[in-house]
Amino acid sequence: MDFSLIVIVVILASLAFDFTNGFHDTANAMATSIATGALKPRVAVSISAVLNLVGAFLSIQVAKTISGGLVNEAKITPVVIFAGLAGAIVWNLLTWLFGLPSSSSHALFGGLIGATWIAAGASAVNFTQVVQKVLIPAVASPLLAGFVAMIGTVMVYKITAALRQDVVSKSFKTGQVLSASLVSLAHGTNDAQKTMGVITLTLITSGSLAPGSSPPLWVILASGLAIAAGTYSGGWRIIQTAGKKITDIRTPQGFAAETSSAVTILASSHLGFALSTTRVTSGGIIGSGIGRKLAEVRWGVAGRMAVAWLLTLPATALVGAVASKVSSWGTAGTTLVGVLLVVVALGIYLWSRRSPVTPDDVTESAAPAAAIA
């Protein structure tokens, strides 16, 4: 296979995006298990990483479109994909820095929309689809999952209220590990496919692969490994927010939240109304906070998450647009965007070192205020 510079750059950017996707979304599956002490932080991210890797190999449903029909796919060039990925990566890193859960798919969509808009004009963007596939799920996901988790939490507490709390706590810890693993597996089958789809379609557009080809083994392996490595690296800042800052989670709540997330994600992907994994799990956590008497939901944190969700599309679109403009200058432009991307990533990483969040900061015992279930 003969790769041009832009194809290599797109592959590297895809894998980088996949990595950020992994560490951004560990929290979805594992934050509540870590917060309640059902799993040790390192064990939790290891399980999640392995399941993400397994998930990458399990699913045969590789994404067949890059944008899911949000933009005119015929107008998508490798440069546009690269610019879109740049927007998504920057957004994932920034939201990670502030410890905010945020949807990686929506970040990628936003980047692609901005990049396509600049490269091919507004007419190449399908705004009706944007509303249907991004905006409505963005609102529906947390509300639906939140309500379901709230009902689940209320039930669990009603039934187990008078029981021996040591048995309750132990049992729900086990249940929580199972439901969290299910979320991880579902995540791996979804999100790794996205990167595989992007790389495969890029290879096809550049003529390295025949149209309609399935992803080569190295693409599957690289995508699976990138998301698993990202997952293993933890994203502790987001885990801390999801597990401890939104509400103090006890084991029955964690169980209800994880079960609701797993069920809602599976129901949505098999009944034809796509919801966003990140928003489902965040909604589930908030719902479990509302469902337990005397549990306090910190609406300030939830509000900051909501603002980040509102900004995802415009912010990534803006970065994608600028990256698309600069990349269109040719090899020099593409290189400039690549270099800038690395510089921004390094800058954000260094900034994060000023107030590091480690595995020690995300467990129950780390906060004196956190009560034991």
Next chain:
Amino acid sequence: MHIDWGALGTVFVVSLVVVVALCGLFAVGVRGLSARVAAREAGVQGTAGLTTAVLCFAVCTAVIGYGVYLIVG
């Protein structure tokens, strides 16, 4: 603009029913487990509690198995 309320409604109802069933079953199972622990401490066998627990957890496991089947399939 077209919102597929039908599909959204289905996802909502199915999620709610399955979650209520799973959480309910699991909680009842825990109740059985707790009854057994209490019974044993009182010097009784507590078979009824154990049976309830095993049954409930078995159904929960089956539902999770179906979930894995959906993911893989």
